[in-house]
Amino acid sequence: MKLYAPWEKAFEKISTPFEHFIHAQTTTGKILMFMTVLALILANTPLTENYEHLFHTKIDLNIGSWKLSHSIHHWINDGLMTLFFFMIGLEIKREILVGELSNIKVAALPIMAAIGGMVFPALIYLSLNVGEIGSGGWGVPMATDIAFAISVLVLLGKRVSTALVTFLVALAIVDDLGAVLVIAVFYTDQIHVVPLALSGVAFLILVIFNRFGIHMILPYFVMGTLMWFFVFESGVHATIAGVIAAMAVPSKPKHTSSSLSKDTKELLDKYDKYPPCENHMLHENQKAILINLQDKINAVRSPAARLEHDLHLPVALVVIPLFALANAGIAIDFSSIGAVIIEPISMGIILGLILGKVVGIFGVSWLAIKLKIAKLPDQSSMSQIFGIALLGGIGFTMSIFIADLAFLKTPELIFQAKVGILLASLFAGLSGFLWLRYVAKSTSEKRRSNRWWI
Numbered sequence: 001m002k003l004y005a006p007w008e009k010a011f012e013k014i015s016t017p018f019e020h021f022i023h024a025q026t027t028t029g030k031i032l033m034f035m036t037v038l039a040l041i042l043a044n045t046p047l048t049e050n051y052e053h054l055f056h057t058k059i060d061l062n063i064g065s066w067k068l069s070h071s072i073h074h075w076i077n078d079g080l081m082t083l084f085f086f087m088i089g090l091e092i093k094r095e096i097l098v099g100e101l102s103n104i105k106v107a108a109l110p111i112m113a114a115i116g117g118m119v120f121p122a123l124i125y126l127s128l129n130v131g132e133i134g135s136g137g138w139g140v141p142m143a144t145d146i147a148f149a150i151s152v153l154v155l156l157g158k159r160v161s162t163a164l165v166t167f168l169v170a171l172a173i174v175d176d177l178g179a180v181l182v183i184a185v186f187y188t189d190q191i192h193v194v195p196l197a198l199s200g201v202a203f204l205i206l207v208i209f210n211r212f213g214i215h216m217i218l219p220y221f222v223m224g225t226l227m228w229f230f231v232f233e234s235g236v237h238a239t240i241a242g243v244i245a246a247m248a249v250p251s252k253p254k255h256t257s258s259s260l261s262k263d264t265k266e267l268l269d270k271y272d273k274y275p276p277c278e279n280h281m282l283h284e285n286q287k288a289i290l291i292n293l294q295d296k297i298n299a300v301r302s303p304a305a306r307l308e309h310d311l312h313l314p315v316a317l318v319v320i321p322l323f324a325l326a327n328a329g330i331a332i333d334f335s336s337i338g339a340v341i342i343e344p345i346s347m348g349i350i351l352g353l354i355l356g357k358v359v360g361i362f363g364v365s366w367l368a369i370k371l372k373i374a375k376l377p378d379q380s381s382m383s384q385i386f387g388i389a390l391l392g393g394i395g396f397t398m399s400i401f402i403a404d405l406a407f408l409k410t411p412e413l414i415f416q417a418k419v420g421i422l423l424a425s426l427f428a429g430l431s432g433f434l435w436l437r438y439v440a441k442s443t444s445e446k447r448r449s450n451r452w453w454i
Contacts, residue, residue, distance in 0.1 A: 029151025043329035089246025116364030121356030141352025143398030199230035206248035349420030393428030
């Protein structure tokens with residue numbers, strides 16, 4: 001019997017792409033939580049000055065007379081976060097092609113719920129800030145942080161069905177798409193036509209790569225980087241380039257998988273014919289066979305699938321944690337926190353993320369189901385949809401990102417926005433977990449208890 005080292009068995013488990021996605025988002029959520037707490041500690045201790053100085057340090061790129069100079073904070077938000085948005089683009093594309101959003105009957109409920117969960121928070125925010133200095137922040141409470149929300153569902157284990165988790169994932173991805181469109185359309189101050197046109201040319205070249213069947217990653221990386229630079233120079237937020245570039249990456253494999261099993265067996269038979277070398281080193285021909293085998297495996301996996309799988313770890317362990325560390329640190333004066341909370345910006349975000357998400361997600365879902373436009377996810381109930389609506393109020397990553405764009409160069413307003421985001425996200429996460437843990441029941445649990453209310 002094989003003996004497993006700690007965690008070895010877990011690593012040997014074969015997971016589906018969806019299970020891998022959920023695991024990656026859960027990992028991201030845990031790391032996000034840790035880095036958020038760390039940022040808050042650094043911002044409220046004697047290390048505050050060092051913390052702020054670090055992220056305001058300039059990093060310059062010089063090529064001849066051309067120079068690009070920005071702070072570390074800026075490089076994280078406009079550079080590294082492009083990888084995060086690229087991941088969002090790949091996830092959106094996968095969901096539309098083969099996921100929950102590929103079947104309109106299944107996708108109807110999360111799509112309508114997501115739209116409701118964007119519109120109502122924005123309206124609630126505007127009702128408190130129309131005509132005020134903070135009116136431009138209406139996009140802040142529209143977003144849902146998929147990593148945090150999924151992490152809460154995972155903590156609930158078998159109390160929630162797989163269909164309910166899938167509903168939240170589809171909802172959050174549509175929500176992300178909406179946030180991307182809002183950033184592109186409403187949070188762009190000035191557009192420079194020539195760089196924007198050049199970014200369009202770069203995207204056209206990416207599409208040509210796709211149509212010619214180029215499946216190597218390098219050409220897409222090079223042209224995608226050029227596209228990012230042109231978008232950056234155009235005045236449109238550079239992270240949008242990540243989403244657009246993802247749409248051009250091929251989602252179909254180079255070869256079908258029909259012959260993979262036969263080819264793999266033949267190669268492994270050849271591999272086994274070579275006697276083991278000293279010190280367990282591989283024979284040169286064995287190395288060649290392994291490379292050939294890897295090429296065949298990659299040939300039946302699309303570039304989009306490979307990139308989505310390979311980027312999850314660096315995005316989860318590097319990009320998102322650095323973003324949280326750079327943006328979540330706010331110095332809190334507890335003597336005046338009450339006054340900050342009742343500011344129109346903070347209150348608009350808090351009510352938008354809590355009340356607006358519940359009204360938008362749960363209210364629209366209830367109406368769509370009653371009108372028979374959509375149906376409940378399998379083994380789920382309206383009480384569980386209410387819990388999902390509460391979790392939808394966890395804004396965090398995208399909300400902070402939009403707040404920095406909405407209140408650019410106004411630290412006081414950014415501070416008010418971040419206080420609202422953190423408080424609302426904390427309340428949404430705790431209330432959503434408690435509701436789904438102790439109040440909501442699935443349809444199967446209701447049958448057992450003989451209580452019906454949907």
